Amino acid sequence: MTFNENANVGGSKARRRGAGIAVAGGGVAGLGVVVVLLLNLLTGGDLSGLLGDGTQVQNGSGVDEGAVQNCQTGADANRDDTCRLAATSVMLDQFWGAAVRGYQDPGLVIVDGSTSTPCGTASNATGPFYCPSDQTVYIDPTFFALLREQFGATGGSLAQMYVLAHEYGHHVQDITGIMQKYPNDGTGPASNGVRTELQADCFAGAWVKDAAGQTDASGVTYIEPPTAAQIDDALNAAAAVGDDHIQKEATGRVSPESWTHGSSAQRVRWFTAGYRDGVNACDTFAVAGGRL
Template sequence: MTFQGGGPLDTSTISGGGGGGGMGRIAVGGGAGLIFTLIALFFGINPGSITGGTTTSDSMSSQGSSEIDQHIQSCTIEKANTDDVCRIVATVNSVNKVWEEQLPGYTKPQTKIFSGSVNTGCGPATSDTGPFYCPADQTIYIDPSFFTMLRRMGGSNGALAQEYVIAHEYGHHVENLTGVLSKGNRMGAQGPKSGSVRIELQADCLAGVWAYHSDKGPDAMLEPLTQDQIADVVQTAKAIGDDTIQGANSNPEGWTHGSAQQRVRWFGIGYKSGDPRQCDTFATNDL
């Protein structure tokens, strides 16, 4: 279990979408295509212009938006401990709660749980794109089938590891509110010290800040986190580092998200401090 207590969840900012393939396949290519496409989305580029084709979703390809909406509305805190969709909903509740407390003026983004393909303010996307935040419509998009892909990439199947992925995307929303996304955009999309890498590492750090606060206080939604759960996050952060995904021939000049070691380090900075001010990846070259 991860979530404690019981009862309904707030679904006011969460909706369903998609329902099958067909919007333009995003080639994954051992993970490198996924990383490239995520950056395209973060910087407002239409990912459908990168490649063409079709795709399918592993776990929800038969569900249309109305069915996903019904699934979302049925979610409770209890279900969040066993159901991927409800875990997304509960994590959204927890992350919003933490950032409302930590960031003055915080406004909630929308979250769309989709299947197969979806239209966004940043262009059409598919399940192969992976979870992403679109600043144009201030919405996080996620197909739960990504968690299956993540396991295949070497990530953990643990609940907190999935929640870390969602909290990372919410970190991008925080960056959008604070102006970091546009700042990073001006600093380039590739390279070991590019704006893109700084954005991604900061989002990892902000996910760590959420984890620090998520189990604290009388109204905390999460049970006290364990070292095994944090180890699941570390395993996942390592699996999605640029050097891990690109393999032995990884060239830092092509990095967009940072190395496995960097991703783990910055999550740890956020988790150990609980202070978003410690997450300023733009104030240092020691990434």
Template sequence: MQWRGRRGSRNIQDRRRSGGGGLAVGGAGGLGVLAIVVVGYFLGVDLTPLLGGSDGAVQTGAQRELTQDEEEAGQFVSVVLADTEQVWGQVFPEQLNATYQPPVLVLFSGRTSSACGVAGSATGPFYCPPDQQVYLDTDFFVTLQQQLGAGGDFAAAYVVAHEVAHHVQNLTGTLGEANRVRGQVGEAQSNAISVRIELQADCYAGLWARLAEDRLGVIERGDIAEAMNAASRIGDDTLQRQSGQVVRPDSFTHGTSEQRQRWFARGYEEPLMANCDTFSAERL
């Protein structure tokens, strides 16, 4: 992805200098420091199956300087966020006859507060509907590449685009209605609705990727393959197998690897929001 030297977003709130420390994880197959996502309002990349029965403690530090890698990761996220603002700023009037209001993206390290509760290093990327903010510990990109095998800058861009897609769902009312219904049904039905939420976000991420390619010219050879690989690596079935668990479809909250790839591809191949209606789809 062509991102160096390009314009970044002003909607970035960097709290990383006031954080530090991490999550010490044991008994998880030697994964070491691992970012996970809390299931519930935290709609992100669910890596909880990899933890098994491990325990750990979040530690926070005082004011600190950012490393060069952290500085670069922050710049990268800022550019990707700016690209989402430009694309969705065009899509909303074109396809919805509405105005897009971008989210604020909060970068943190260690732990931070949100309207959804306290987010720690044990929390991967997530979108919080009450404050309409995306939260991201940039150490998650290291986990994505080293522990999950989803390397490449566009794999990381896909993660950001997926979380911004939850904001799009919130603006259109889809997320609020889906979560309202989830609160009224049993666990299995709630999980099934969550899968539809997540697959639609994958489809929107694919839509963004296509328009970033067509209109911004920032996509390079191999980028889409990186995103597809990332989608495969974070499928519920793949994560459960990797953790040594029995695959339990009724416990899925994000969709299988095949589903996540297919819905991303659908958004990329036909970049219309109407084509991303997972809630009306008979087959996911």
């Protein structure tokens, strides 16, 4: 989605932290590495084991580098991935603050290379994730730029915002007790883990549905309505990170019994359900396994 250039997107609590970069064999990551890291980035899972010994991620220092700078207007958000994520967090906090009684903003850490967290190392190899221990989302935006600038992939604005909105969905599940009510019960296409991920996709779609109506303190709308191409960008991202697609790309076969996030069709279906019908359509735990 495109931000209105004069919208005030300041006020994000996003902070930068960490040091070090992911490297392959001491040099620039090759295309195979990029494919695996893309899957990590959009799923929130660590698939770095598929890369073999040639890829190493340097440990981050964990040093707080301060608040995100130069992120005050929609024009800033359109120009810079980090600012776009920070601005999106402002919108997500506003949306969920109105939808959830007693909502508390999560932390948002923009990772520079890698950094330690209570849930393990955050880096562009592990991808973005929500850590319940400190109620914080960790995301390294540099990989979006790598995909666009060196490999011709889109990594478009709405795809990036969808990724962040998905992680914020996990925060909502945490603070509302959904995670505690439906603890992880293993893997498989109807497991609680898959239902949790599909609900986060649905929550992301619900936010996109209402995002164009959100305004800053002066009444200026934050973003322009999403175009059909931008919605397709988000749907394509959801499909690309389906467990079945990832498994087929990585191993040549599909093993539903080991799914943790849901199939491509499931992820697209639940994002679409939220985008079409809003938050009330997102109870993935009430749906029989065969209809997920």
